[in-house]
Amino acid sequence: MRISRKEYDYILEIKSEASHGKGARLTKVAKGLKVSPASAYEEIYHLVTKGLVKREGDYIYVTEEGNRELLYAQKAHRVIETFLVKTGMSLEEACALTNRFDLLVPEEVIEHIYQFLGKPDRCPHSHQIPDVESERRE
DSSP states (O other), X not given: OOOOHHHHHHHHHHHHHHTTSSOBOHHHHHHHHTOOXXXXXXXXXXXXXXXXXXXXXXXEEEOHHHHHHHHHHHHHHHHHHHXXXXXXXXXXXXXXXXXXXXXXXXXXXXXXXXXXXXXXXXOTTOOBOOOHHHHHHO
């Protein structure tokens, strides 16, 4: 399973809101994404049916599968961005361009580019490139 940009944004927001010890609340997610609570409810329901998040009472949590998809999406973005910067593109341009297609690139292509680059630990923004393979084994 791969996720869309909208799903990525929601999962990231839920994870961010839930990092304070409790799960995320619908109203906080809606506010963080600048959408109506009704729109947030609809998308969260969609994510629940895909098994990417779960609801427990009034709280929303990212599932193990949701975390894996989030890590893959982050790896895809950071690997492509790193590749583009190494070709001479500015960091800002590489980041903006990568956002337009990173989630559409097959996992095999991302892995191939990652290997070609020598398995870098960090992207040009100094964010860690997740090791999705070791996450799967755990």
